[in-house]
Amino acid sequence: MKYNPGEDLDNNVWTKEFxxxxxxxxxxxxxxxDAQYQQKLNLSxxxxxxxxITAVNTTQLKQMEESGQLEDLTGLYEKYAAPxxxxxxNQDGGLALKSATFKGKLLAIPYTAGSLGDVMWIRxxxxxxxxxxxxxxxxxxxxxxxxxxxxxxDGNGKNDTLGIAANKQIFEDMGSLRGFFNGYHAxxxxxxxxxxxxxxSGSIQPEIKTVLAKLRxxxxxxxxxxxxxxxxxxxxxxxxxxxxYGIVFGSDWFPYYPFVDGKTKDPNMEWKAFxxxxxxxxxxxxxxxxxxxxxxxxxxxxxxxxxxxxxxxLFCEKEWGKTADIEKYSVAKDxxxxxxxxxxxxxxxxxxxxxxxxxxxxxxETKDPKKLNAEQKAGYDKILGFMNGDSGxxxxxxxxxxxxxxxxxxxxxxxxxxxENLLLVNAFYGAPTPTMKEKASTLDKMTLEEFxxxxxxxxxxxxxDNFVTQWKKLGGDDMTNEVNVxxxxxx
Numbered sequence: 001m002k003y004n005p006g007e008d009l010d011n012n013v014w015t016k017e018f019x020x021x022x023x024x025x026x027x028x029x030x031x032x033x034d035a036q037y038q039q040k041l042n043l044s045x046x047x048x049x050x051x052x053i054t055a056v057n058t059t060q061l062k063q064m065e066e067s068g069q070l071e072d073l074t075g076l077y078e079k080y081a082a083p084x085x086x087x088x089x090n091q092d093g094g095l096a097l098k099s100a101t102f103k104g105k106l107l108a109i110p111y112t113a114g115s116l117g118d119v120m121w122i123r124x125x126x127x128x129x130x131x132x133x134x135x136x137x138x139x140x141x142x143x144x145x146x147x148x149x150x151x152x153x154d155g156n157g158k159n160d161t162l163g164i165a166a167n168k169q170i171f172e173d174m175g176s177l178r179g180f181f182n183g184y185h186a187x188x189x190x191x192x193x194x195x196x197x198x199x200x201s202g203s204i205q206p207e208i209k210t211v212l213a214k215l216r217x218x219x220x221x222x223x224x225x226x227x228x229x230x231x232x233x234x235x236x237x238x239x240x241x242x243x244x245y246g247i248v249f250g251s252d253w254f255p256y257y258p259f260v261d262g263k264t265k266d267p268n269m270e271w272k273a274f275x276x277x278x279x280x281x282x283x284x285x286x287x288x289x290x291x292x293x294x295x296x297x298x299x300x301x302x303x304x305x306x307x308x309x310x311x312x313x314l315f316c317e318k319e320w321g322k323t324a325d326i327e328k329y330s331v332a333k334d335x336x337x338x339x340x341x342x343x344x345x346x347x348x349x350x351x352x353x354x355x356x357x358x359x360x361x362x363x364x365e366t367k368d369p370k371k372l373n374a375e376q377k378a379g380y381d382k383i384l385g386f387m388n389g390d391s392g393x394x395x396x397x398x399x400x401x402x403x404x405x406x407x408x409x410x411x412x413x414x415x416x417x418x419x420e421n422l423l424l425v426n427a428f429y430g431a432p433t434p435t436m437k438e439k440a441s442t443l444d445k446m447t448l449e450e451f452x453x454x455x456x457x458x459x460x461x462x463x464x465d466n467f468v469t470q471w472k473k474l475g476g477d478d479m480t481n482e483v484n485v486x487x488x489x490x491x
Contacts, residue, residue, distance in 0.1 A: 002336050013328060014341040017318065022310050026343070045069070052302040053311075053343060056108070058099075061295050062431035065102050071298040071305045074106040080309040085316045088112070091349040096292045099429060108295035109312060113347045116252050117286030117423055118179035119413045120277070121259075123246040124270040126153035126161075138183040138279040141247065142218075148246035149223045163223040165236050165245040170451055173233025174240060174258065177215070179249030179276045182424075183284045184211045188447075190287045191428035191483055199427045199483050202287070203447055204471055209464040212454045219455050229452050243269060249276070252352075252410035255402035256335070260395045271402060273410035275417065285422050290429035296344045311344040320348065324374040331378070335396040353414045361406040379404050430490075433482035439475035446471065 003012060009028065018024045029051040032040045038057070044050050045060060050069065064070050081089075089096060089112055096110035120141070127134070127144065130151055135141045145163025147153070154161055167175030171189050181188050187202030194200045202208075218224050225231065225239070239245055241262040248254065248271075255271065263269045278284040296312075298305045318329040319339065330339045339345075348355070359376045360383065363369045369380045382392060382400035391398045404411050417423050432440065450467040453459045 001340055004332070004336065009341065012341050013338060017329070018311060018314065018342075021314060022307075024307050024311065050299050052299050052304075053308050054297055054299070055111070055294050055343065056297055057294055058292075059432050059437065061100070061108055061297065062437075064297060065107055065431075069297075069300055070107045071300045071302055072105045072107065073109070073298060073305065073309070074104075076306050076309055077106055077109075080306045080313070082313040082316070084321055085309075085313050085346075088316055088320070088348045089346055091351075092291060095290075095429070096349075099290070099292055099431075100295055108297045109308060109344065109346065110292045111294045111296065111346055112349055113291050113293065114349050114352050115288040115291040115423060115425060116353065116414050117288050117417050118176065118182070118249050118276065119252060119273045119410050120179055120275070121248040121250070121254055121271045121273055121410075123148070123153070124272045125268050126246050129153055129155070135274060135277055138277045138284075141183070141277055142214075145218065145223050145247055146221070149221070153246060154243055160244065162225055162239075162245050163247055164218065165240060165248045166224050166228040167231055167233045167236040168229050168452070169233065170448060173236070174248070174250060174254075175228070175231075175233055175236030176250050178287065180215075181208070181211045182286050183276050184214070184279045185282065185284065186211045187285075187287050187424060188451075190424065190426050192424065193427055199487050200480060201471075201476060204468045204476065208451075209461060212451060212464060213461045215455045216457055216461060220457060224455075229456060241265060252403055252414055255399035255410070256337075256396075259402070260335070260399050263395055263398065272408055273402070273413050275413045275422075283420065283422055285424040286417055287424045287426065290426050291349055292429075308344050311342065312346060315342050315345050320351070320373060320375060326374050326378040330375060331396075333393055333396075335392075335394040335399075353411065353418055356404065357406075357411040357415045360404055360411075364406055428483045428486065430486045433479060433486065435475050435478040435482055440479065443471060443475055443479075446474070 001009070009031065010026070015026050018026060030040065041054070041056065041060065045064060048069070056064065089110065092112060096112045097106065100106055100108040100110045122135070122144070126148055130147050130153055132144055132147060133140070135144055148161055148163045152159070152161065164180065165175040166177055167173060170176070171178045178188065184207055186205065186207035188208060190202040191199050192202045215224065237258045240248060241258050243262060243266050252273070259269070259271050276284045276286050296308060298308050318324055327333055331337055356376055356379065359372055360379055363372055363380050364383065369377055372380055379400055382397040383405055385392055386397035386401040401409065403409055406412065450464070454461055454464060
């Protein structure tokens, strides 16, 4: 979170807007960094000392529903939610609201967003320096990774560059390898449908073993950081900024952070997004999570439960409505992300892909921005600025170009995923099943430890088969059965 001088979480453009327009003063009971937030929130829920409005995950939502801690928002949503707010929340066809509804009662406001898959980012300045072609297959990526590791692409005469970014979580944050797995048609952490239509865990399929064997080879060769098992996503970010990695799998928005920070340090740094390539002639499908990452709940008995919905209305209006002002409420001219400040938010599922991408593409081709909304027009101006030789304050024009341009951008990749039906949505998006609540965290920890040990060469690749047997025995089979029972109710 970055703020303008003299501002903070309690005093900024949004807190003033909420007070002046709605008469609502925001007071935070407590705040915590991401790493400590869930633990602190779990303690609050257990003690019953929860705030009027709280951001929770799916497990916490189910727990609070079962313990009767939540206000019923059904009538309040119907009465107070603006038509524009309802339109945004329903862009996914109503699945988000359905996931927040229990026994016919709406107990939370879903934080909706678009389902965007991972892309592959490559250091183009290194690629050009080594005279390498752009990758078309996963084998091409492996050759590029080896060259980035062995041929001194930064030209400093030291053997200090690496191929593929990785971190100890393997599938989260900067250095996630999820996209690499997807290139081998492997889907760790996702519930997928097998050939018979049954829902199964992607983490225990044979394709996973193939990828672990390949990563083991890369690790042994030194192309993956030898210290990745003790480095978190933050350390991977530091390495990217320092110019140590040449290939990064992950989010469409990486140009804004951390690539901008790296490019500020080394102006020659240049990144380009690519679709996840495939290991064979079958296109790679990219896993996407259910597009609701969290929920906003209201404590039962709160004096003004409608406040949450009023806050949401104003957020939607000032971000995308008729009175939207992007540089005042969303992203300032210097790149400060003002949209992060409000607690209660929801985002249109189709906002970025296809809406913004297609709108910008047409406007740039016709040189006519008249049809663009405020957010799209801001993107248009930044892309045009970059095309005219201006990288923008804090390189914001460069970052926008890398994310949103009609070609050679992450949005162009994401649009093609959707157009070619290459997104694999998690087949399970319900509340945690009984066995999940009891055993999922243990199984997830076991999975991470096993994958790490295989990659490092601590245990043989064939140990994966023993792991699968144990995973099933220790609760995996029960979870799978419960997920399939749930799936039957969704038909």
